[in-house]
Amino acid sequence: MTVRLVLVSPAFSRALREARFDDGGPLEAAGLAAARAAADALPVADRLLASPSARCRETAAALGAAASDVGELAGLDVGRWRGRTLAEVSAAETEAVGAWLADPAAAPHGGESVGALCARAAAWLEGAATDGGRTLAVVEPEIVRALVLLALDAPASAFWRIDVPPLTATELSGRAGRWNLRAGRPL
Template sequence: MSATSLRLVAHGHTAALRQARFGGDDGLDEGGRRAALALSPALPCRRPPDACLSSPETAAVETAEVLGLAPSVEAGLADCDYGDWSGRALAEIAAERPDALREWLSDPDAAPHGGESIVAVRRRVGRWLDAQRGGGRRVTAVTHPLVIRVALVHALDLPLATYRLFDVAPLAVVRLTGHGPHWQLRLDAAPAPAEG
């Protein structure tokens, strides 16, 4: 069985991300679009991917398109469903419902917002990730920082609470290589600066 090469790309900046708001469906802001354009030529890729997938949310689809990819929407890559917190600022929830926010931040099973718990996100993302293994395909998937954090926990078989230890910046690229039943995290060298 051939190894699968999977690149997970975090979408670019949006107004919601800069304002620390939960979810929403914002498109890229101007800075996010410029940064994605700058990343495009440096995206490490010896050959084009066999498949490009993206979360259904606008920022992920736009990031893939700015990177010159033609994404197919994949529901398994969707951002967490934040329920009635969606589109609201973290500071606003902290002021109105501090106990609920504390519960959500400390208990991966909690979903005080009425949406998905982190456990539910891991189950969904884990099913998608497991389906990618094998077959020798090269897949690029553009999604959300939280989804990438949970995917890393699943791929490396780490305790779920460790997802908080991963800091995934906008436009971060994480590469996983699937060998049989296991994934390996691959860290590539930074691209050489363009000569000018």
């Protein structure tokens, strides 16, 4: 049975604009307006899901989707770095940031490693592959990255080499073990 999964990245928020680790803040007014304007670009779906973050829930609502929160689709837990900018953390913990960006198993912030996030996303996708039909999910950019790596059978070390702009759709189609990718379609 073929599964179609449309992953939509959230609209602009202050954290995204400032290169700040997500602090749970709301979308900016411009982000909300852009999401509302993109609502007609969404495909019809059998299931509507969202990462449990405020920016994903708000994006889904602005797109007109009454999405169910899915814990497995939560963004990367960055522990004590939450709410800080990458520049702040890099200045204070240069070696830790370097290790985190270079090693998918590293979690110097006390949160979750990129490797653990990729494993969590892969487990969710394996379960979703049995659902069939089309699923629309508004998810954090790191979830998109993890699922793209899985679809391409790419190593976790390539995680940071994938850019996921706001309000873009990345589509996976196929079934467990074999996925096709259509990346970065703007809404």
